[in-house]
Amino acid sequence: MIFLSASDTPETATLSLSFIHIVWPSSSANSGLHVDGRGKRSIVVVVVVVVVVVVVVVVVVVIAVLGLVVVVVVVVVVVIVVVVVVVVVVVVAAAVEAVVVLSSSSFFHQPLFSPVWPVVECNCLYQSV
The missing domain is CATH 1.10.287 (Helix Hairpins)
Known part of the structure; x- marks a missing residue:
């Protein structure tokens, strides 16, 4: 199961990705x-x-x-x-x-098969035209 959310401002765009991690x-x-x-x-x-x-x-x-x-x-x-x-x-x-x-x-x-939801964030700079 993958959850993807994105938000942006005039200066940055933030991408958050959550996923199940098994250990x-x-x-x-x-x-x-x-x-x-x-x-x-x-x-x-x-x-x-x-x-x-x-x-x-x-x-x-x-x-x-x-x-x-x-x-x-x-x-x-x-x-x-x-x-x-x-x-x-x-x-x-x-x-x-x-x-x-x-x-x-x-x-x-962390325990095996327990759902863990780490968040990976990517701050991507972009130029406005």
Whole structure:
């Protein structure tokens, strides 16, 4: 949303522009983005449990349907998928933690997604004819 207003006098013309400014959340804001150590561990535990259950089900189904040779290929693929999922979870957890740490630092002064309306003024001199 952009608001534009202008006013002029014989000597100057003033242009005011207001806009929404979005910055990171402050530590005082209860933004729901905070993830502590327990939260990250519980996310990793849930992901590991789900992956283990899926691996066991897939291995049992593949052994029953296709035989042992295909199981080796499936296990290798599943191990690669598990490693990728774990890496993604760790990276996302680190990113969330970085956002929380940065948002609590003094570098960011205003909460995320709160509308702030700074005004930019341009005093432009012009010559009358």
